Amino acid sequence: MEPMSEKDWRAFKALKADALERYCASILAESAALSADMARTAHERYLAVYALIDKRNRSMAKAFDGHSRSKALYQLRVMHTMGLIADEDLQRFGLQCFDLDD
Template sequence: MTRDIPERDWKVFKELRTVALERLCDKILHEAKAQIEHPAKSSHEKYLNLFKLIEKRDDDIARGFNDFRRSTVVMQIGIIHKMGLFTGEELRRFSPETQHKVEMYASIP
């Protein structure tokens, strides 16, 4: 599977990448708030759970967003898509060829 995508798709990705990262960060912050506000846990338990959450979610951010290069763009779009951070409408902004490549990548377990 070739990793090249049209220039237009690269520009779309640069825009949507920011939107997807914001969505993921919002989700993480909501999860963190739930950990902090859990009434039955001690402060230390809340801290430990929050630390574990941030560690795990930092890995998610790294996997989907830290390798911002044209040579990895199909993989990045696929990962972000698998994370549920793109809407169907946003995915349709990519060319049919790029959409096909992303679907192929996203279908890999």
């Protein structure tokens, strides 16, 4: 596979930052909803928030940990699968970089 072009790398860095911000915002919203559920005890809410953060942190690691050109294509695919980036976002990249038909 051909290395990621400088243009694609710059686009990737910007897209990754935006996707991380969206993902974190969604996790915070989910945790706020769990925290506000007064039908549960404080301990139950805490455990629910803890479980959510633990699960989302593992997903976050797949999509965002490490920052290298060699991981960029994999991370794009993971972010796309997670619904953090749309097909239109991928159009920023050269055809050799990402093929939705794969």
